Amino acid sequence: MTGAATRDADGPRIAVLDYGIGNLRSAEKALQHVGAAARLVADPAVVEAADAVVLPGVGAFGACARALRESGLEPVARAAIAAGVPFLAVCIGFQLLYEGSDESPGSDGLGVFAGTSAPLAPTVKHPQMQWNQLVACGSGSGPAAAAAAPLHGLGERPWVYFVHSFAPPVGPETVAVCDYGGPVAALVARGNLWGAQFHPEKSGRSGLGLLANFVALAAGPADGLANGLADGPAADPAAA
Amino acid sequence: MRSIRLIPCLDVTDGRVVKGVQFVDLTDEGDPVELAARYDEEGADELTFLDITASSDGRDTMISVVARTAEQVFIPLTVGGGVRETEDARRLLRAGADKVAVNTAAVERPALVRAIADEFGAQCAVVAIDARAHAHGWQVYTHGGRRPTELDVVAWAVECATNGAGEILLTSMDRDGTRDGFDLDLLRAVVDAVDVPVVASGGVGTLQDLVDGALDGGADAVLAASIFHRREFTLGEAKAYMAAHGVTVRPA
Numbered sequence: 001m002t003g004a005a006t007r008d009a010d011g012p013r014i015a016v017l018d019y020g021i022g023n024l025r026s027a028e029k030a031l032q033h034v035g036a037a038a039r040l041v042a043d044p045a046v047v048e049a050a051d052a053v054v055l056p057g058v059g060a061f062g063a064c065a066r067a068l069r070e071s072g073l074e075p076v077a078r079a080a081i082a083a084g085v086p087f088l089a090v091c092i093g094f095q096l097l098y099e100g101s102d103e104s105p106g107s108d109g110l111g112v113f114a115g116t117s118a119p120l121a122p123t124v125k126h127p128q129m130q131w132n133q134l135v136a137c138g139s140g141s142g143p144a145a146a147a148a149a150p151l152h153g154l155g156e157r158p159w160v161y162f163v164h165s166f167a168p169p170v171g172p173e174t175v176a177v178c179d180y181g182g183p184v185a186a187l188v189a190r191g192n193l194w195g196a197q198f199h200p201e202k203s204g205r206s207g208l209g210l211l212a213n214f215v216a217l218a219a220g221p222a223d224g225l226a227n228g229l230a231d232g233p234a235a236d237p238a239a240a
Numbered sequence: 241m242r243s244i245r246l247i248p249c250l251d252v253t254d255g256r257v258v259k260g261v262q263f264v265d266l267t268d269e270g271d272p273v274e275l276a277a278r279y280d281e282e283g284a285d286e287l288t289f290l291d292i293t294a295s296s297d298g299r300d301t302m303i304s305v306v307a308r309t310a311e312q313v314f315i316p317l318t319v320g321g322g323v324r325e326t327e328d329a330r331r332l333l334r335a336g337a338d339k340v341a342v343n344t345a346a347v348e349r350p351a352l353v354r355a356i357a358d359e360f361g362a363q364c365a366v367v368a369i370d371a372r373a374h375a376h377g378w379q380v381y382t383h384g385g386r387r388p389t390e391l392d393v394v395a396w397a398v399e400c401a402t403n404g405a406g407e408i409l410l411t412s413m414d415r416d417g418t419r420d421g422f423d424l425d426l427l428r429a430v431v432d433a434v435d436v437p438v439v440a441s442g443g444v445g446t447l448q449d450l451v452d453g454a455l456d457g458g459a460d461a462v463l464a465a466s467i468f469h470r471r472e473f474t475l476g477e478a479k480a481y482m483a484a485h486g487v488t489v490r491p492a
Contacts, residue, residue, distance in 0.1 A: 025307075025310060025334065025335070025336045026310060026314070026336055026338070029310060029311050029314075029336070030314050033312075033314065058360070058361050058363060058364070059360060059361030059363070060361060124242070125242075125435060125436070125437060125460070126435065126436075127362075127363055127406060127436075127437075129363065129406070129407060129437050129460070130242065130243050130244075130245060130437075130460065130461075131243050131245065131285055131490040132241060132243060133241065159243075159490040159491070161285075161315070161316060163316075163363045164363075178241070179241045180241065180242075199316075201314060202314060202315055202316050202338060203314070203315075204280065204314055204315050207314060208314055
Protein backbone atom coordinates (compact mmCIF):
# COMPACT_ATOMS: atom_id res chain seq x y z
CA MET A 1 0.00 0.00 0.00
CA THR A 2 1.14 3.55 -0.61
CA GLY A 3 1.51 6.12 2.13
CA ALA A 4 -1.53 8.10 1.00
CA ALA A 5 -3.41 7.76 4.27
CA THR A 6 -0.48 8.79 6.44
CA ARG A 7 0.59 11.56 4.08
CA ASP A 8 -2.82 13.16 4.42
CA ALA A 9 -3.30 12.54 8.11
CA ASP A 10 -3.20 16.28 8.82
CA GLY A 11 -6.16 17.11 6.59
CA PRO A 12 -9.72 17.52 7.86
CA ARG A 13 -11.21 14.33 9.27
CA ILE A 14 -13.90 13.20 6.87
CA ALA A 15 -16.13 10.29 7.80
CA VAL A 16 -17.32 8.28 4.82
CA LEU A 17 -20.40 6.52 6.15
CA ASP A 18 -19.83 2.78 5.88
CA TYR A 19 -23.25 1.22 5.96
CA GLY A 20 -22.49 -1.85 3.89
CA ILE A 21 -23.34 -0.45 0.48
CA GLY A 22 -21.13 -0.70 -2.59
CA ASN A 23 -17.63 0.42 -3.41
CA LEU A 24 -16.76 2.88 -0.66
CA ARG A 25 -13.04 2.55 -1.13
CA SER A 26 -13.10 4.85 -4.17
CA ALA A 27 -14.66 7.70 -2.22
CA GLU A 28 -12.22 7.23 0.64
CA LYS A 29 -9.18 7.10 -1.68
CA ALA A 30 -10.29 10.09 -3.75
CA LEU A 31 -10.77 12.23 -0.63
CA GLN A 32 -7.36 11.18 0.64
CA HIS A 33 -5.93 12.04 -2.74
CA VAL A 34 -7.08 15.66 -2.33
CA GLY A 35 -5.73 16.00 1.17
CA ALA A 36 -8.39 14.76 3.57
CA ALA A 37 -7.87 12.37 6.45
CA ALA A 38 -10.80 10.36 5.13
CA ARG A 39 -11.81 7.01 6.48
CA LEU A 40 -14.71 4.62 6.30
CA VAL A 41 -16.71 4.91 9.49
CA ALA A 42 -19.37 2.61 10.87
CA ASP A 43 -19.27 3.90 14.47
CA PRO A 44 -21.73 6.76 15.12
CA ALA A 45 -19.44 8.26 17.77
CA VAL A 46 -16.62 8.62 15.24
CA VAL A 47 -19.00 10.31 12.81
CA GLU A 48 -19.95 12.82 15.50
CA ALA A 49 -16.28 13.70 16.01
CA ALA A 50 -15.56 14.20 12.29
CA ASP A 51 -15.04 17.56 10.59
CA ALA A 52 -17.21 16.50 7.67
CA VAL A 53 -19.39 13.63 6.53
CA VAL A 54 -19.81 11.87 3.18
CA LEU A 55 -22.91 9.78 2.51
CA PRO A 56 -22.27 7.47 -0.48
CA GLY A 57 -24.73 5.02 -1.98
CA VAL A 58 -25.14 2.76 -4.98
CA GLY A 59 -27.72 0.20 -6.01
CA ALA A 60 -31.40 0.45 -5.22
CA PHE A 61 -32.89 3.34 -3.22
CA GLY A 62 -34.85 1.06 -0.89
CA ALA A 63 -31.83 -1.12 -0.10
CA CYS A 64 -29.74 1.97 0.71
CA ALA A 65 -32.46 3.54 2.86
CA ARG A 66 -32.89 0.30 4.78
CA ALA A 67 -29.15 -0.28 5.19
CA LEU A 68 -28.59 3.26 6.44
CA ARG A 69 -31.38 2.83 8.97
CA GLU A 70 -30.17 -0.58 10.14
CA SER A 71 -26.57 0.62 10.42
CA GLY A 72 -27.52 3.04 13.17
CA LEU A 73 -25.85 5.88 11.25
CA GLU A 74 -29.03 7.65 10.17
CA PRO A 75 -29.43 9.71 13.39
CA VAL A 76 -25.85 11.03 13.25
CA ALA A 77 -26.25 11.80 9.54
CA ARG A 78 -29.39 13.80 10.29
CA ALA A 79 -27.70 15.52 13.21
CA ALA A 80 -24.68 16.49 11.11
CA ILE A 81 -26.92 18.03 8.44
CA ALA A 82 -28.98 19.88 11.06
CA ALA A 83 -25.84 21.24 12.73
CA GLY A 84 -24.40 22.51 9.45
CA VAL A 85 -21.43 20.13 9.46
CA PRO A 86 -20.02 19.98 5.92
CA PHE A 87 -21.92 17.10 4.35
CA LEU A 88 -21.61 15.60 0.88
CA ALA A 89 -24.12 13.05 -0.37
CA VAL A 90 -23.35 11.09 -3.53
CA CYS A 91 -25.54 9.21 -6.05
CA ILE A 92 -28.15 7.23 -4.10
CA GLY A 93 -26.88 9.06 -1.02
CA PHE A 94 -27.91 12.24 -2.82
CA GLN A 95 -31.34 10.80 -3.59
CA LEU A 96 -31.67 9.87 0.10
CA LEU A 97 -31.71 13.61 0.89
CA TYR A 98 -35.21 13.70 -0.65
CA GLU A 99 -38.45 12.22 0.61
CA GLY A 100 -38.48 9.01 -1.37
CA SER A 101 -38.10 7.40 -4.78
CA ASP A 102 -40.43 5.80 -7.28
CA GLU A 103 -37.79 3.07 -7.46
CA SER A 104 -38.74 1.84 -3.99
CA PRO A 105 -42.23 2.98 -3.01
CA GLY A 106 -42.69 2.94 0.74
CA SER A 107 -39.02 3.55 1.52
CA ASP A 108 -38.47 6.89 3.18
CA GLY A 109 -35.51 9.14 2.47
CA LEU A 110 -34.21 11.71 4.92
CA GLY A 111 -36.60 14.33 3.59
CA VAL A 112 -34.13 17.20 3.85
CA PHE A 113 -35.29 18.41 0.45
CA ALA A 114 -38.84 18.21 -0.88
CA GLY A 115 -39.71 15.80 -3.64
CA THR A 116 -39.43 12.21 -4.77
CA SER A 117 -37.04 10.70 -7.31
CA ALA A 118 -38.72 9.63 -10.54
CA PRO A 119 -37.48 7.63 -13.55
CA LEU A 120 -35.43 9.46 -16.15
CA ALA A 121 -37.26 10.45 -19.33
CA PRO A 122 -38.57 7.51 -21.38
CA THR A 123 -36.82 8.86 -24.47
CA VAL A 124 -33.32 8.09 -23.17
CA LYS A 125 -31.48 4.93 -22.14
CA HIS A 126 -31.73 3.74 -18.56
CA PRO A 127 -29.47 3.90 -16.69
CA GLN A 128 -27.69 7.06 -17.69
CA MET A 129 -24.25 5.43 -17.55
CA GLN A 130 -21.99 8.01 -19.09
CA TRP A 131 -20.12 11.26 -18.72
CA ASN A 132 -22.23 14.38 -19.03
CA GLN A 133 -21.75 18.11 -18.60
CA LEU A 134 -22.87 20.12 -15.60
CA VAL A 135 -24.74 23.30 -16.39
CA ALA A 136 -24.94 25.74 -13.50
CA CYS A 137 -28.43 26.98 -12.70
CA GLY A 138 -29.81 29.32 -10.08
CA SER A 139 -27.82 29.91 -6.94
CA GLY A 140 -29.07 27.12 -4.73
CA SER A 141 -30.51 27.85 -1.33
CA GLY A 142 -28.60 30.03 1.05
CA PRO A 143 -25.58 32.22 0.48
CA ALA A 144 -24.52 32.45 -3.14
CA ALA A 145 -20.93 31.82 -2.11
CA ALA A 146 -21.88 28.48 -0.63
CA ALA A 147 -23.83 27.50 -3.71
CA ALA A 148 -20.95 28.34 -6.01
CA ALA A 149 -18.37 26.57 -3.87
CA PRO A 150 -18.79 23.00 -5.21
CA LEU A 151 -18.07 24.11 -8.77
CA HIS A 152 -15.29 26.54 -7.95
CA GLY A 153 -12.37 26.20 -10.33
CA LEU A 154 -13.98 23.43 -12.41
CA GLY A 155 -14.39 25.60 -15.50
CA GLU A 156 -17.38 25.97 -17.78
CA ARG A 157 -19.64 22.94 -18.00
CA PRO A 158 -17.35 20.36 -16.42
CA TRP A 159 -17.76 16.71 -17.46
CA VAL A 160 -18.66 14.25 -14.71
CA TYR A 161 -19.63 10.58 -14.56
CA PHE A 162 -23.23 9.52 -13.93
CA VAL A 163 -24.78 6.12 -13.22
CA HIS A 164 -28.48 6.32 -12.36
CA SER A 165 -31.97 5.58 -13.59
CA PHE A 166 -33.92 7.88 -11.25
CA ALA A 167 -33.51 11.50 -10.25
CA PRO A 168 -35.16 13.93 -7.84
CA PRO A 169 -36.93 17.02 -9.18
CA VAL A 170 -35.03 20.20 -9.95
CA GLY A 171 -35.70 22.47 -6.97
CA PRO A 172 -34.51 25.67 -5.33
CA GLU A 173 -31.55 23.75 -3.89
CA THR A 174 -30.35 22.67 -7.35
CA VAL A 175 -27.16 24.44 -8.45
CA ALA A 176 -26.39 22.39 -11.59
CA VAL A 177 -28.26 20.16 -13.98
CA CYS A 178 -27.24 17.91 -16.82
CA ASP A 179 -29.23 17.42 -20.01
CA TYR A 180 -30.45 13.85 -20.34
CA GLY A 181 -33.85 13.80 -22.00
CA GLY A 182 -34.37 17.21 -20.35
CA PRO A 183 -32.77 18.91 -17.36
CA VAL A 184 -31.80 16.46 -14.61
CA ALA A 185 -30.87 17.59 -11.10
CA ALA A 186 -27.15 16.89 -10.84
CA LEU A 187 -25.80 18.99 -7.98
CA VAL A 188 -27.43 20.65 -5.00
CA ALA A 189 -26.09 22.94 -2.31
CA ARG A 190 -27.72 24.48 0.75
CA GLY A 191 -25.17 26.00 3.06
CA ASN A 192 -22.70 23.28 3.97
CA LEU A 193 -24.90 20.50 2.59
CA TRP A 194 -23.90 19.37 -0.90
CA GLY A 195 -25.36 16.56 -2.95
CA ALA A 196 -24.17 15.10 -6.27
CA GLN A 197 -26.12 12.71 -8.46
CA PHE A 198 -22.88 11.96 -10.32
CA HIS A 199 -19.82 10.28 -8.83
CA PRO A 200 -17.15 12.89 -8.04
CA GLU A 201 -14.83 10.08 -6.94
CA LYS A 202 -15.09 8.64 -10.47
CA SER A 203 -15.10 11.87 -12.46
CA GLY A 204 -11.39 12.35 -13.02
CA ARG A 205 -10.02 15.86 -12.64
CA SER A 206 -13.44 17.53 -12.38
CA GLY A 207 -14.52 15.19 -9.63
CA LEU A 208 -11.29 15.58 -7.69
CA GLY A 209 -11.73 19.35 -8.03
CA LEU A 210 -15.17 19.18 -6.46
CA LEU A 211 -13.87 16.95 -3.69
CA ALA A 212 -10.99 19.39 -3.09
CA ASN A 213 -13.59 22.14 -2.70
CA PHE A 214 -15.40 19.97 -0.18
CA VAL A 215 -12.18 19.30 1.72
CA ALA A 216 -11.61 23.08 1.82
CA LEU A 217 -15.11 23.51 3.23
CA ALA A 218 -14.37 20.81 5.78
CA ALA A 219 -11.08 22.48 6.73
CA GLY A 220 -13.01 25.59 7.66
CA PRO A 221 -11.90 29.21 7.37
CA ALA A 222 -8.41 29.83 6.06
CA ASP A 223 -7.16 30.77 9.53
CA GLY A 224 -7.51 27.09 10.31
CA LEU A 225 -9.36 27.18 13.63
CA ALA A 226 -9.74 23.52 14.39
CA ASN A 227 -13.34 23.63 15.48
CA GLY A 228 -14.60 26.79 13.88
CA LEU A 229 -16.25 25.12 10.95
CA ALA A 230 -19.45 23.49 12.02
CA ASP A 231 -21.85 26.27 11.21
CA GLY A 232 -19.62 28.92 9.70
CA PRO A 233 -19.79 30.22 6.16
CA ALA A 234 -18.39 28.20 3.30
CA ALA A 235 -14.63 28.26 3.14
CA ASP A 236 -13.07 30.46 0.52
CA PRO A 237 -12.44 27.88 -2.18
CA ALA A 238 -9.48 29.92 -3.39
CA ALA A 239 -7.73 28.78 -0.25
CA ALA A 240 -7.98 25.15 -1.40
CA MET B 241 -27.11 14.68 -24.17
CA ARG B 242 -25.70 11.31 -25.01
CA SER B 243 -21.94 10.93 -24.97
CA ILE B 244 -19.89 7.94 -26.05
CA ARG B 245 -17.34 6.45 -23.66
CA LEU B 246 -13.90 5.48 -24.88
CA ILE B 247 -12.53 2.57 -22.89
CA PRO B 248 -9.04 1.11 -23.09
CA CYS B 249 -9.11 -2.58 -22.23
CA LEU B 250 -6.28 -4.32 -20.42
CA ASP B 251 -6.13 -8.11 -20.63
CA VAL B 252 -4.20 -9.10 -17.52
CA THR B 253 -2.50 -12.34 -16.59
CA ASP B 254 -0.12 -12.85 -13.67
CA GLY B 255 -0.06 -9.11 -13.08
CA ARG B 256 0.97 -8.19 -16.63
CA VAL B 257 -1.00 -6.75 -19.54
CA VAL B 258 -1.02 -9.09 -22.52
CA LYS B 259 -2.60 -9.08 -25.94
CA GLY B 260 -3.28 -11.91 -28.34
CA VAL B 261 -4.93 -12.43 -31.68
CA GLN B 262 -8.31 -14.10 -31.41
CA PHE B 263 -7.53 -14.97 -27.80
CA VAL B 264 -4.23 -16.81 -28.45
CA ASP B 265 -0.54 -15.96 -29.06
CA LEU B 266 -0.16 -13.61 -26.11
CA THR B 267 2.43 -10.84 -26.02
CA ASP B 268 3.51 -8.75 -23.00
CA GLU B 269 2.22 -5.16 -23.21
CA GLY B 270 3.25 -3.75 -19.83
CA ASP B 271 2.31 -3.10 -16.20
CA PRO B 272 -1.46 -2.70 -15.71
CA VAL B 273 -1.27 -0.04 -13.01
CA GLU B 274 1.15 2.08 -15.03
CA LEU B 275 -0.93 1.71 -18.16
CA ALA B 276 -4.12 2.54 -16.26
CA ALA B 277 -2.57 5.73 -14.90
CA ARG B 278 -1.35 6.72 -18.34
CA TYR B 279 -4.77 6.17 -19.90
CA ASP B 280 -6.45 8.17 -17.15
CA GLU B 281 -4.02 11.00 -17.79
CA GLU B 282 -4.72 10.81 -21.53
CA GLY B 283 -8.47 11.11 -21.01
CA ALA B 284 -9.88 7.58 -20.81
CA ASP B 285 -13.54 7.60 -19.77
CA GLU B 286 -13.33 4.26 -18.04
CA LEU B 287 -10.96 1.31 -17.75
CA THR B 288 -11.66 -2.37 -18.23
CA PHE B 289 -9.42 -5.08 -16.79
CA LEU B 290 -10.04 -8.59 -18.01
CA ASP B 291 -8.28 -11.23 -15.93
CA ILE B 292 -7.44 -13.96 -18.37
CA THR B 293 -5.68 -16.10 -15.76
CA ALA B 294 -7.53 -19.22 -14.75
CA SER B 295 -5.70 -19.91 -11.49
CA SER B 296 -6.71 -18.71 -8.06
CA ASP B 297 -3.20 -17.28 -7.58
CA GLY B 298 -3.83 -15.15 -10.63
CA ARG B 299 -7.07 -13.88 -9.16
CA ASP B 300 -5.35 -12.80 -5.96
CA THR B 301 -2.83 -10.95 -8.10
CA MET B 302 -5.73 -9.28 -9.88
CA ILE B 303 -7.25 -8.07 -6.61
CA SER B 304 -3.95 -6.39 -5.84
CA VAL B 305 -3.79 -4.82 -9.31
CA VAL B 306 -7.33 -3.46 -8.86
CA ALA B 307 -6.56 -2.09 -5.41
CA ARG B 308 -3.36 -0.37 -6.53
CA THR B 309 -5.14 1.09 -9.56
CA ALA B 310 -8.05 2.37 -7.48
CA GLU B 311 -5.63 4.27 -5.27
CA GLN B 312 -4.50 6.52 -8.08
CA VAL B 313 -7.03 6.37 -10.90
CA PHE B 314 -10.35 8.10 -10.31
CA ILE B 315 -12.45 7.01 -13.25
CA PRO B 316 -14.80 4.01 -13.48
CA LEU B 317 -13.12 0.62 -13.42
CA THR B 318 -14.70 -2.58 -14.75
CA VAL B 319 -13.10 -5.91 -13.92
CA GLY B 320 -13.94 -9.24 -15.48
CA GLY B 321 -12.54 -12.73 -15.71
CA GLY B 322 -12.90 -15.58 -13.26
CA VAL B 323 -15.97 -14.19 -11.52
CA ARG B 324 -17.95 -17.29 -10.59
CA GLU B 325 -19.69 -16.37 -7.35
CA THR B 326 -21.23 -13.32 -5.75
CA GLU B 327 -18.29 -13.44 -3.34
CA ASP B 328 -15.83 -12.97 -6.23
CA ALA B 329 -17.75 -9.85 -7.23
CA ARG B 330 -17.69 -8.60 -3.65
CA ARG B 331 -13.90 -8.95 -3.41
CA LEU B 332 -13.38 -7.01 -6.64
CA LEU B 333 -15.80 -4.26 -5.65
CA ARG B 334 -14.15 -3.98 -2.23
CA ALA B 335 -10.76 -3.72 -3.89
CA GLY B 336 -12.05 -0.71 -5.83
CA ALA B 337 -13.80 -2.00 -8.95
CA ASP B 338 -17.02 -0.22 -9.90
CA LYS B 339 -18.43 -2.91 -12.16
CA VAL B 340 -17.87 -6.61 -12.43
CA ALA B 341 -18.15 -8.48 -15.71
CA VAL B 342 -19.31 -12.09 -15.76
CA ASN B 343 -19.10 -14.35 -18.78
CA THR B 344 -18.82 -18.14 -18.48
CA ALA B 345 -20.42 -18.28 -15.04
CA ALA B 346 -23.42 -16.30 -16.29
CA VAL B 347 -24.01 -18.88 -19.02
CA GLU B 348 -23.66 -21.77 -16.61
CA ARG B 349 -25.75 -20.10 -13.94
CA PRO B 350 -27.87 -17.20 -15.22
CA ALA B 351 -29.12 -16.57 -11.68
CA LEU B 352 -25.64 -15.24 -10.85
CA VAL B 353 -26.37 -12.06 -12.81
CA ARG B 354 -29.53 -11.48 -10.81
CA ALA B 355 -27.71 -12.25 -7.58
CA ILE B 356 -24.98 -9.69 -8.30
CA ALA B 357 -27.52 -7.09 -9.42
CA ASP B 358 -29.62 -7.62 -6.30
CA GLU B 359 -26.66 -7.53 -3.96
CA PHE B 360 -24.65 -4.67 -5.43
CA GLY B 361 -26.96 -2.95 -7.92
CA ALA B 362 -27.58 -3.52 -11.61
CA GLN B 363 -25.14 -0.72 -12.41
CA CYS B 364 -22.23 -2.94 -11.48
CA ALA B 365 -23.48 -6.17 -13.10
CA VAL B 366 -21.92 -6.37 -16.54
CA VAL B 367 -22.35 -9.42 -18.73
CA ALA B 368 -19.47 -10.03 -21.13
CA ILE B 369 -20.50 -11.91 -24.26
CA ASP B 370 -17.98 -13.47 -26.62
CA ALA B 371 -19.67 -13.83 -30.01
CA ARG B 372 -18.75 -15.64 -33.18
CA ALA B 373 -20.74 -15.46 -36.42
CA HIS B 374 -22.39 -18.57 -37.77
CA ALA B 375 -24.83 -19.26 -40.56
CA HIS B 376 -27.88 -17.62 -38.98
CA GLY B 377 -26.54 -15.03 -36.60
CA TRP B 378 -24.04 -15.20 -33.77
CA GLN B 379 -23.21 -17.86 -31.25
CA VAL B 380 -22.14 -17.33 -27.62
CA TYR B 381 -18.75 -18.75 -26.63
CA THR B 382 -17.46 -19.28 -23.11
CA HIS B 383 -14.21 -20.23 -21.37
CA GLY B 384 -12.23 -17.40 -22.89
CA GLY B 385 -13.66 -18.07 -26.31
CA ARG B 386 -12.71 -21.73 -26.41
CA ARG B 387 -16.07 -23.38 -25.91
CA PRO B 388 -19.16 -22.88 -28.10
CA THR B 389 -22.62 -22.89 -26.54
CA GLU B 390 -26.09 -23.35 -27.97
CA LEU B 391 -26.98 -19.77 -27.13
CA ASP B 392 -27.83 -17.13 -29.71
CA VAL B 393 -26.03 -13.89 -28.88
CA VAL B 394 -29.00 -11.54 -29.31
CA ALA B 395 -31.38 -13.74 -27.34
CA TRP B 396 -28.76 -14.18 -24.61
CA ALA B 397 -28.15 -10.44 -24.39
CA VAL B 398 -31.87 -9.84 -23.97
CA GLU B 399 -32.07 -12.53 -21.28
CA CYS B 400 -29.14 -10.99 -19.40
CA ALA B 401 -30.66 -7.52 -19.51
CA THR B 402 -33.95 -8.96 -18.27
CA ASN B 403 -32.01 -10.74 -15.52
CA GLY B 404 -30.59 -7.51 -14.14
CA ALA B 405 -27.45 -6.88 -16.19
CA GLY B 406 -26.73 -3.17 -16.26
CA GLU B 407 -24.47 -3.31 -19.27
CA ILE B 408 -23.40 -5.69 -22.05
CA LEU B 409 -19.73 -5.97 -23.01
CA LEU B 410 -19.94 -7.43 -26.51
CA THR B 411 -16.80 -8.90 -28.05
CA SER B 412 -16.64 -10.17 -31.60
CA MET B 413 -14.22 -13.09 -31.53
CA ASP B 414 -14.11 -13.02 -35.30
CA ARG B 415 -12.68 -9.51 -35.17
CA ASP B 416 -10.70 -9.60 -31.92
CA GLY B 417 -7.09 -8.76 -32.66
CA THR B 418 -7.64 -8.55 -36.42
CA ARG B 419 -7.79 -4.73 -36.63
CA ASP B 420 -10.58 -5.04 -39.20
CA GLY B 421 -13.04 -2.92 -37.19
CA PHE B 422 -16.02 -3.88 -35.05
CA ASP B 423 -18.57 -6.38 -36.33
CA LEU B 424 -21.15 -3.66 -36.93
CA ASP B 425 -23.98 -6.04 -37.82
CA LEU B 426 -23.52 -7.90 -34.55
CA LEU B 427 -23.31 -4.65 -32.64
CA ARG B 428 -26.43 -3.18 -34.21
CA ALA B 429 -28.39 -6.38 -33.64
CA VAL B 430 -27.62 -6.36 -29.91
CA VAL B 431 -27.99 -2.59 -29.47
CA ASP B 432 -31.43 -2.72 -31.07
CA ALA B 433 -32.50 -5.64 -28.89
CA VAL B 434 -31.58 -4.39 -25.39
CA ASP B 435 -32.26 -1.20 -23.44
CA VAL B 436 -29.07 -1.29 -21.39
CA PRO B 437 -25.77 0.23 -22.55
CA VAL B 438 -23.67 -1.86 -24.93
CA VAL B 439 -19.87 -1.69 -25.03
CA ALA B 440 -18.42 -2.62 -28.43
CA SER B 441 -15.25 -4.70 -28.34
CA GLY B 442 -13.02 -6.56 -30.74
CA GLY B 443 -11.34 -5.46 -33.93
CA VAL B 444 -10.34 -1.80 -33.60
CA GLY B 445 -7.41 -0.99 -35.88
CA THR B 446 -8.10 2.61 -36.87
CA LEU B 447 -9.71 5.64 -35.26
CA GLN B 448 -12.47 5.48 -37.87
CA ASP B 449 -13.41 2.08 -36.41
CA LEU B 450 -14.27 3.85 -33.14
CA VAL B 451 -16.47 6.33 -35.00
CA ASP B 452 -18.19 3.55 -36.94
CA GLY B 453 -18.90 1.61 -33.75
CA ALA B 454 -20.61 4.63 -32.22
CA LEU B 455 -22.47 5.99 -35.24
CA ASP B 456 -23.18 2.90 -37.37
CA GLY B 457 -23.14 0.25 -34.66
CA GLY B 458 -24.96 2.39 -32.11
CA ALA B 459 -22.61 1.44 -29.26
CA ASP B 460 -22.76 3.40 -26.02
CA ALA B 461 -19.08 2.84 -25.44
CA VAL B 462 -16.21 1.69 -27.63
CA LEU B 463 -13.39 -0.42 -26.29
CA ALA B 464 -9.94 -0.96 -27.74
CA ALA B 465 -6.63 -2.35 -26.57
CA SER B 466 -3.65 -2.71 -28.83
CA ILE B 467 -3.90 0.62 -30.65
CA PHE B 468 -3.42 2.28 -27.27
CA HIS B 469 -0.99 -0.16 -25.64
CA ARG B 470 1.36 0.15 -28.58
CA ARG B 471 1.06 3.93 -28.56
CA GLU B 472 -0.17 4.06 -32.12
CA PHE B 473 -2.66 6.63 -30.86
CA THR B 474 -3.22 8.38 -27.57
CA LEU B 475 -6.69 8.47 -26.05
CA GLY B 476 -6.63 12.20 -26.73
CA GLU B 477 -5.99 11.67 -30.42
CA ALA B 478 -8.77 9.12 -30.57
CA LYS B 479 -11.22 11.46 -28.88
CA ALA B 480 -10.27 14.39 -31.08
CA TYR B 481 -10.87 12.22 -34.13
CA MET B 482 -14.20 10.98 -32.81
CA ALA B 483 -15.34 14.53 -32.00
CA ALA B 484 -14.30 15.76 -35.44
CA HIS B 485 -16.38 13.00 -37.02
CA GLY B 486 -19.63 13.65 -35.24
CA VAL B 487 -19.32 11.60 -32.03
CA THR B 488 -20.01 13.41 -28.75
CA VAL B 489 -17.20 12.61 -26.33
CA ARG B 490 -15.82 14.09 -23.16
CA PRO B 491 -12.78 16.04 -24.37
CA ALA B 492 -9.49 14.53 -23.23
